[in-house]
Amino acid sequence: MSFAWSPRSRPRRWCRCCPWRPVARGFERVAATVYGYLDDDDDSDFSEDPRSSKPQQRTSEEKKDQESRDSRSRTETMDEMFEQFFDAIDDLSDSELGNTCGTGLGLVIPKLRNDSEIAAHYNVPLQAINQLKVDFPSCPSAELARFLARKSVSGNPEKAAKLISAYLDWRKGIPKWPPPPPDLPNPFRFNGFARDGSRLLLLLPCCINVDFKPEAYCQQLVRHLDVEVERADTLRFTVLLDCRPHKALGYDAKPVWRLWTHISAMAKMFQSYFPERLQRFVIYPAGDIEMGAFRMFKGLLSTETLKRVRLLYSKLGYAAPAPPIELLEILDVREVRRENKVFFEGLDGES
Structure with missing residues (x-):
């Protein structure tokens, strides 16, 4: 079984920070993103309107194209799947993960008390935060620090200011977004806290209906996070991606590798609008093919991404x-909300 790169007929663009790795196809533009390419977001122009006027459901022609891609074998799509996903999260900062507060059951992450603590938490200059507060008085200090912590910004307030301006314009546009389609399934399930103090977000690909475009789910994710997360706190998320189809619960048997365009778009959206909110991304249960593809890509990823x-x-x-027993290293089952326990059946253990 080979995991070699398959030939591509279209021109490829290459990642600036990892020139040996081609940037994911299909993400040259994400309609609801104002940051352009995430690997060069420090010098993108932000003239594009973040509000998409395109229909959120696929046309019949787009559905046929999706069916054609779905007909490809699982092995043939694995290299593309990992390429898309890791490109989508490659803009993670170099800040250490160990700064997250606490390890206890039911922990609520407190807001940091002053700007000095916030600067130390995100490893950014306090002077840069103070400079940005003059230009953006409505932004909490923690929010300013998160944009300073972006890899492409590296603590530079001039670079951060461009992103923050676009971000604030985006916030003004949220009320003007079209309402979500009434029959759009919800794949996002919020829970309590992981053992490291990060918030647990369960992502269920089986709930994704590919008749809806990725933009519809991206906007749905943004709306959820904007409600669940206060701009002034330093909360991070552990995203649990449960790859199982859950047919017994009435969901369609859509393996995750057929939905990767949607999932990668959501990962990209998460990092664009909520920088420094991702603690880790846990994918399970992964079989031999997925593990083999991951081993192939592992050497191409930065240390921080691998963390x-x-x-x-x-x-x-x-x-x-059932989920792998190793999931108990990340969470306590008592932190799972009652309505979501069905997705963790067979995972026993208390700490």
Whole structure:
């Protein structure tokens, strides 16, 4: 079984920070993103309107194109899947993960008390925060620090100011977004806290209906996060991606590798609008093919990205009846909300 790159007929663009790795296809523009390419967001222009006027459901021609891609074998799409995903999260900053507060059950992350603590938490200059506060008095200090912490900004207030201006314009546009389609499934399930104090967000690809475009789910994610997360706090998320189809619960049997365009777009959206909010991304249950593809890509990823991405193995892959037991290293099952417990059945253990 080979995981070699398959030939591409279209021109490829190459990642600035990892020139050996081509940037993901299909993400040259994400309609609801004003940051342009995430690997060069420090010098993108922001003239594009972040509000998409395009219909959120796929046309019949787009559905046929999706069916054609779905007909490809699972092995043939694995290299593309990992390429898209890791490109989408490659703009993670170099700040250490160990700064997250606490490890206890039911922990609520407190707001940091002053700007000095915030600057130390995000490893950015306090002077840069103070400079940005003059230009953006409505922004909490923690929010300013998160934009300073972006890899492409590296603490430079001039670079951060451009992103913050676009971000604030985006916030003004949220009320003008079209309402979500009434039959749009919700794949996002919020829970309590992980063992490291980050908030648990369960992502269920089985709930994604590919008749809706990725933009519809991106806007849905933004709306949820804007409600769940206060701009002034330093809360991070551990995103749990459960690859199982959950047919017994009435969901369609859509393996995650067929939905990767949607998932990668959401990862890109998360990092664009909520920088420094991702603690880690946990994918499970991963079978032999997924683990093999991950091993192939592992050498191409930065140390910080590897810290944030973890695959949990199961010999049955996405057909596994229960989550891998290793998930208990990340969470306590008592932190799972009652309405979401069905997705964690078979995962026993208390701490």
